[in-house]
Amino acid sequence: MTYHVGLIHYTNVAPLTDRLEFPEGVQFVSGVPTAMNAALLDGRVDLANISVFEFIRHADHLAALHDFSVAVLGAVYSVNLFHVKPWEELSDVKIALTSQSATSVELLRVLLQKSGIDAHLIRAEGTALELLSQGYDGVLRIGDSALREWYEVVGPISEDVSMLDLPHTGRGVIVTDLAQKWYELTGHPFVFAVWAHRKDNPPPRDLQLAMRNARRWGVGHLGEISQAHASKLGLPWRVVQHYLWNFRYHLEPPDRAGLKVFADLASPGHAELTFS
Known part of the structure; x- marks a missing residue:
């Protein structure tokens, strides 16, 4: 029987997928995070690199591979809120949300709530x-588009600028x-995605x-x-390299501690998270 895998072709998973050679009996499909979330949940794929919020929401029947993640400790550069007013002045403003990622939307909700900000999403x-x-007063963007648009706003960046000072x-x-x-608010890494299966x-x-x-x-x-x-991407390779070496791919x-904190904040009363 064929085993189906769902892949997200964002640059941040390239170190996981660029040289992935599937064994016999395995096929793959690809799409944006929300599409792969849906494909796993409705049974069109058997394993997928899914948004961690969907893993949390469906923890009663999903498990995640215990040693794979897409996570960061600090800046990620590709999950960005673009805004003109300072963060602390975003109450009662309109913020545009992408439909491509449930996790990033929930992360924004949690961060605004922890900051005491009540915005219209x-x-x-x-x-x-x-x-x-x-x-719109704010715009949430994710993935390769967010990375390009961040550079469009802040670039060009000269070669004498440290990658730590972008x-x-x-x-x-x-x-x-x-x-x-x-x-800054929790002191934890943030896990954006896991490899999940039923x-x-x-x-x-x-x-x-x-x-x-x-x-x-x-x-x-x-x-x-x-x-x-x-x-x-149309970006300097040194910027893309800095982007990729920030990621934590091993859960x-x-x-896991950061994942548990996010789960408790975003989905109180969630089922216990299972790792295989």
């Missing part, structure tokens, strides 16, 4: 600058990195071995991967 699609020009303002726009804001249908061992081999190659070749993906104990 509205579904709308478009680039950050387009939506700001249409009257800017977050430009063109009259503030870019609040939600993972950095999470770290509890009664775990992935075959040869697929897990292939995934670990692909990750091992990817983490060891971030420069090569960065150069390949920089041309697709280590600090990541």
Whole structure:
């Protein structure tokens, strides 16, 4: 019987997937996070790199691989709120939300709540600058688009700027990195995605071995991967390399601790999280 895998083709998972060779009997489909969430939940795929909030919401019948994640400690650069007013002045304003990621929307809700901010969150699609020009006071953007739009706002960045000092303002726009804001408020890493499957249908061992081999190659070749993906993104390769080396791909104990804190804040009373 064929085992189906759902992949998200964002640059941040390139170290996990660029050299992933599926064993016999495994096929894959790809899409944005919300599409892969739905594909796993309705049974069209058996394993998927899904938004962590959907894993939390459906923890009663989903399990996550115990050693895979897409997480960061501090800035992520690709989950951004673009706004003109300072963060603390965002109460009673209109914020446009992407439909591509449930986790990022819930993370924004949690961060606003912890900051005592009550904003109007509205579904709308478009680039950050387009939506700001249409009257929105804030725009949530994720993934490769958010990374490109962050650079459009703050760039170009000269080569003598340390990668630790990358800017977050430009063109009259503030870019609040939600993972950095999470770290400032909680002191924990933030887990954006896990590899999840239904509890009664775990992935075959040869697929897990292939995934670990692909990750091992990817983490060891971030420069090569960065150069390949920089041309697709239209960004300097050194910026893409800095972006990729921030990620934590192994779901280590600090990541699980941060995941538990987010689960308790975003979905009180959730079922116990299961790892396989």
